[in-house]
Amino acid sequence: MRDNVIPQVNSEDVVFVSFTVETNDTDANMAAYQDENDFDWAFAVATPELISGLTTQFGAFVTIPPSQPHFIIYPDGTTTGLLTGMQDPAETLRLLAAGSAS
Secondary structure (H helix, E strand, C coil): CCCCCHHHHCCCCCEEEEEEECCCCCHHHHHHHHHHHHCEEEEEEECCHHHHHHHHHHHHHHHHHHCCCECCCCCCCEECCCCCCCCCCCHHHHHHHHHHHH
């Protein structure tokens, strides 16, 4: 993602956000993790309410970090289904472009 997708999208049109589902984690810890790993997108701690909403929308699998759960929210508020695992960069770019065409 960092090397093959993010550099190819317009940062004014696409925002990447990573959440930890460890609700006892801290924003400061997430910021340190982001800095230590040279990640240039947003990181945050998911609240219990956010986790509940994500679980309702996508199912419990959304809370299993090793499965690399992710989804895309389009400008009109629609989303892809829950995607897991390493996704082909070309497919990610195709899904992102599909949202900008709507």
